[in-house]
Amino acid sequence: MRLSKRERQKKLKLSLEAEPFLTDEEMARRFGVSIQTIRLDRMELGIPELRGRIKHMAEKNFDGVRSLYPEEVIGQVTELKLDHSGVSELEIREEHVFARHRVARGHHLFAQANSLAVAVVDAEVVLTATASIRFVRPVRLGEKCVAVARVTKVTSNRTQVDIQTFVEDEVVFQGVFDVYRSKEDQ
Amino acid sequence: MRLSKRERQKKLKLSLEAEPFLTDEEMARRFGVSIQTIRLDRMELGIPELRGRIKHMAEKNFDGVRSLYPEEVIGQVTELKLDHSGVSELEIREEHVFARHRVARGHHLFAQANSLAVAVVDAEVVLTATASIRFVRPVRLGEKCVAVARVTKVTSNRTQVDIQTFVEDEVVFQGVFDVYRSKEDQ
Structure with missing residues (x-):
């Protein structure tokens, strides 16, 4: 059974919080919708595309400690x-x-x-x-x-x-x- | 203006009563004289060096700690x-x-x-x-x-x-x- 748009967007958001590097393609497959639908969902939710998410994570990145062990x-x-x-x-x-x-x-x-x-x-x-x-x-x-x-x-x-x-x-x-x-x- | 020796020694004694753990270095700085001068002042006034003053404090009293074990x-x-x-x-x-x-x-x-x-x-x-x-x-x-x-x-x-x-x-x-x-x- 297909999820309602609202339910799908809620699950999509949760999925991306758990796995920030999921592709639109993979999400489309999981939710049984088109890639275009996932893109619209992301836009409505204000979630950037994968490249933007990777960049964001990289900025948050975990540097190594230098000043002490x-x-x-x-x-x-x-x-x-x-x-x-x-x-x-x-x-x-x-x-x-x-x-x-x-x-x-x-x-x-x-x-x-x-x-x-x-x-x-x-x-x-x-x-x-x-x-x-x-x-x-x-x-x-x-x-x-x-x-x-x-x-x-x-x-x-x-x-x-x-x-x-x-x-x-x-x-x-x-x-x-x-x-x-x-x-x-x- | 530099203090006379007498004035300096008077102030030095008062300073040490208020702050018994002043170092010779700090007193020299405050009075604008050399550390050697402060040492001579202390000797003339019969004031022991810092280590002696700390030891003297230690001998005076030893209460039990109340606020922690x-x-x-x-x-x-x-x-x-x-x-x-x-x-x-x-x-x-x-x-x-x-x-x-x-x-x-x-x-x-x-x-x-x-x-x-x-x-x-x-x-x-x-x-x-x-x-x-x-x-x-x-x-x-x-x-x-x-x-x-x-x-x-x-x-x-x-x-x-x-x-x-x-x-x-x-x-x-x-x-x-x-x-x-x-x-x-x-």
């Missing part, structure tokens, strides 16, 4: 674009909390943010110079902290990185890190 | 006077340095300072709210970091703690920590 980053890096932005995740486990009240110890959130701020910089030798940080709300055992880094300023030997750490939609930590890069390694 | 403090607490001051020592070992350049990772110095800032507060529940920190110079494998905390401000539910971390007579890390105490636990 990947295993030295505290948390799991899920996105990294050098000198631009990065994302890492850290789940708060037993070893991260105060024994007494089960709240994450500040230095673990700091370590996640600081190491992401260093990782995002495109240089071999990167050290933190200053940081201004705010613990917005306590983080508890089992919560997943997602740190998002954005490079906000680059000068000859310094990079400023803003970090916001979220648990779900809530900001739990904020920081501005000023890191310096060793010139010899630029 | 003693083993949760990063580093070895050698002096603690609740709501007043504290000192801790951390030797930089293999697990604290970047594999690549053998420099201590910032979050360990932060952890030492942050946990001392929490430990020095006389309350059961203490969490860091904000911190402004500066990594003054890289710390290397084998160096011993002595963090000195001074409580500089107490309001109804907040305590401000200034931290300076030294390697020998050199400041390597500075921070101002604003921590909050849970009211129920006062």
Whole structure:
């Protein structure tokens, strides 16, 4: 049985989120419609053609960390674009909390943010110079902290990185890190 | 205009009463004289060198930590006077340095300072709210970091703690920590 246009467009959108490199041809085959119909669907949904989607992904690309060994980053890096932005995740486990009240110890959130701020910089030798940080709300055992880094300023030997750490939609930590890069390694 | 020796020594004594962990270098800078002059001033005034002043503080008092389990403090607490001051020592070992350049990772110095800032507060529940920190110079494998905390401000539910971390007579890390105490636990 053919899907209604509305149902098909909904499924098409979900499919492309799961498999962004599906061709129009393959989608046409899966939904039992013409390629032209898929193109119209994409246009209505505002989804670019395959080449555009690849380009978009490439821009989002996952760069390699230069400034430290990947295993030295505290948390799991899920996105990294050098000198631009990065994302890492850290789940708060037993070893991260105060024994007494089960709240994450500040230095673990700091370590996640600081190491992401260093990782995002495109240089071999990167050290933190200053940081201004705010613990917005306590983080508890089992919560997943997602740190998002954005490079906000680059000068000859310094990079400023803003970090916001979220648990779900809530900001739990904020920081501005000023890191310096060793010139010899630029 | 340069101060007379007498005026300088008077101001130097007052400065050291307010900020007992000022280095000779910093005082020389402030008074516009050489480090040697400051050393002579101290000798004439009978004020011991920085290491001696830290040791003297340590002998004066040792309270028990209230806000966390003693083993949760990063580093070895050698002096603690609740709501007043504290000192801790951390030797930089293999697990604290970047594999690549053998420099201590910032979050360990932060952890030492942050946990001392929490430990020095006389309350059961203490969490860091904000911190402004500066990594003054890289710390290397084998160096011993002595963090000195001074409580500089107490309001109804907040305590401000200034931290300076030294390697020998050199400041390597500075921070101002604003921590909050849970009211129920006062």
